[in-house]
Amino acid sequence: MQQRLKPAVAALSLMLPLTSLAGAKGAVPPAPVAAKKAVADTYHGTKVDDPYQWLEKSDDPEVRKWVDGQTVHMRAVMDKLPSRDAIRARITTLLSHKSAAHYAMVQRGGVLFSMKFQPPRQQSMLVVLPSMDDTSSARVLVDPMVLDPSGHTTIDFYVPSLDGKKVAVSLSKDGTESGDITVYDVATGKPLPGEVVPRVNGGTAGGSLTWNADGTGFFYTRYPRGEERPAEDRDFFLQVYFHKLGTTTDKDTYELGKDAPRIANYDLKTSNDGSHVLAILGNGDGGEYALYLRGPSGTWTQLSKFEDKLISAAFGMDGALYALSRKDAPRGKLLRIPLATPALDKATVLIPEGQASIAGFRPTATRVYVVEQLGGPSRMRMVGLDGKEIGVVPTPPVSSVGTGVYLGGDDLLLGTSTYTEPPTLYRYGAKDGKLTKTALGRTSPVDTSNVVVDRVMCSSKDGTQVPLNILHTRGTKLNGNNPTLLTGYGGFNISLSPGFSPMNFAFIEQGGVVAIANLRGGAEFGEEWHANGSLTKKQNVFDDFYACAKLLVDQKWTKPERLAIQGGSNGGLLMGAALTQHPEMYRTVLAHVGIYDMLRVELTPNGQFNVTEYGTVKNPEHFQAMQAYSPYHQVKNGVKYPSVLFTSGENDPRVDPFHSRKMVARLQEATGSKRPVLLRTNNMGHGMGTPLDQEIEEEVDVYAFLFNELGMKYRPVNSKVPAPTSK
Template identity: 40%
Template structure:
């Protein structure tokens, strides 16, 4: 913020592992100097006090901590821990009003704590409920900051936070035509195949009957350290208005519980992700939220791989599957466009041991002829340069050839002049959602009075 130092962050692959270079801008002929010369851990700059730089870091602290590195004594033995690692996952830290604002995930729900610059805890920010908060930006001299709070049934709402008094006041609320009081959000925990405790969010209308008849859409991702936090989106709300239960499982491979949780769903451990998702489906059925004839699953990109893998491993568990822009050929994904960067999470078929693990679950290679698979509507785009549409084309052609039920549709929807999803015009998004939900409406036997 003082403009003295240029900090250069160098990344490699998709993991949060960085090299750091620093240049002193007060020295006209100075060259960037390596502060961190390896890709062993994450170092995300928070701010500085003169030559002392603050970073969030996961070296020896998989749920992250805040450290201080003095450029005058940059050796690791001189690093100082300001906010130590704790049981909660540290998402990020801001430096506002000469205070650190630390954002944590506590069982996938946001918690925010305020610390002094020497790491003394001051207070916790009171948030409106179960949901996700972000923001808390500003400058060292500011006495206020702003943050956004949202949840599955709470549209994004901006609050002003007084750094001195610790009081939040409403600044602006998004206007959405629905009654939040008609819906409820709860978090449950279930046990995966290997005994791991996994969280899941459920959102639905209040007062539903737990009789196994509720149309349910289970969503998952489980990769690249991405945390599936409770946030507001119109499409799940529409599903709930149609009478459905919306479920989000927080699978291993994500970042909900830090780097160890992430690594437990990568490479040779990738099957853990699929086991977690299958266990979520079984929990919903066992607890009478739904039944196999009323259960659909959805995921995109890495989540498309998730849907493709579990629908082949447990086809009897689902009535409908919506894999979007999925990575379906796990033996050759690294040979196309950005796929070479994903080996951090998936491994590579060039490695003999990883080849066996990839082949065991690769959707394209595990389709079995003569099997009755769930109704499937895969989506892709003709100019997706991240996950090339060939993944979906090959998978769906093989699935259609092997599928043993003429009365169960297995279809692909190909969007034209579109990519992986970002930047898609609103009109095309509406058309896609309309097709997906019409497909679910038919496949799950929903009625208009649902």
């Protein structure tokens, strides 16, 4: 699902006007009872009842009526919660902090490009940065708010030409991630007339683009258009085409992909001199890749197959391609492939597998910078092109570090982040080996000097040691009574590395404890760690999460009555499994844009891309494993379930909102407790592109609900100093 950790965020702007949500101070209208309809599917001789399958049809009037009723019920509950105005004021302060965020930076032709998020603007914009030390010098190239003042248009990605004179920008609306490319002239900031290429980006296979040597055209990912394929196939069969500037898109030429899997996705790159183009083909979302290289002759050559386990690659400055391999090296080894004789059998090992897992790398003039995963935190070390160790870049301890932006020679622009410090951007000078802070980082909207991060290990069901990061104010008492919020992800080779979240401090400053688990299924310890949390071993992820929750209780950080959990997307699936497998452990659950019906997920477009991660019901072994944990199917009548807030997006291209609808219907029917089960539906997507104001409104609901369910009396915060520790 092109795994994004950010949950869907948007305000209620659904089918009912706010004026129809009668009586916020009166009686709460009950949630509508979903009809049960006798439907069953049979898998490998096993009959599975599915009484709420009718809720899968988003455009069915009966479904819309039910969703409207859930919205009225949810809104009435939310609007009665205490301290909403104070909570809104605080969250607005935190998320509208005027310090700008710069990210997704690229330097081309001596021009430094960056995405810039500048609250209170609703969307990020694309800028040029003449100076890393003077943010006021930034020049706006593309501002989605100028294109669409409603705030519903977003930039999916951008790619400058090699000379930095043109930039291709993918723009999509309403959270759909269905992006068309517009080409802009960098000098003027104006779009080139007629240069719009449709359906380059999507919510299933993503999208990519790379320029040719002289900037006269670009290679791009192309979804089927018009009647080229049946409607059910138009989010699949991604191929690579070439577009020449000044020509219509019907003249674009096919390059690659006719023989690729139905669930193909691509990452495209051009060598520094423009002589070669690399296409990294992904087989769905499970981590299988094949590499293709286009040489100066214009011919594509396959460098590797899925079974060769090359997972990423980058062009060097020395006429070589550098590739990360996991073949017989689950933590990764770095290969060097000469472009003069581009073949896997010509590859040499530059960096053999080590104790740390290689997460990324950046070749420069005389060295390779390597980012290594250390179980969540990461570091950057340097290796010469001869394979000799140079040293470690002096980044902060227990931090995240990116692969950096190439500035020329062996110098980088490098970003780091910790749990208590917002992203900081440094210029790393290879000659003196020092990090020099630039003006491009963010300042913090809160004083975090009294917040401590403890990193502990939890023993999972099978004895595996699972890292848990615990954020709390200094001096927090282990009295078993601290309100605690535990989160995790555990999938798709995604590592939960240290990162600064203002919303964590919205909880901590109220005396809360935040815990972040590094579960199997991620990439924290390499491919073996990922594989042991995917396909038929997915249950390990849920066991890991429970072990983390149990440690928090056993060590008296908290107790089940004061423990909340939160997760989104694949982390939403984690929430569903957690609340059905151990309902006694949690007081409340915040489940964002999650997957809950594992037996029918692959009937959706993006769900088909997920089969290489989750498995398929067509395989008996996969079916058995998925049914055993599928949250929707594991809800039991009469069980006293925690309170739950489900959020979903009507335009979500990654996780169909029917998952949340079906799960809510089943839980409302089955629960033996009187705790609320709420559905909050917004009119956006999976979270990408949500306007800032809508993000704030959703977080207000989430945190008002969270504080109320955990019995936290909200204390208005008039300063940047966190609240006193829990007594």
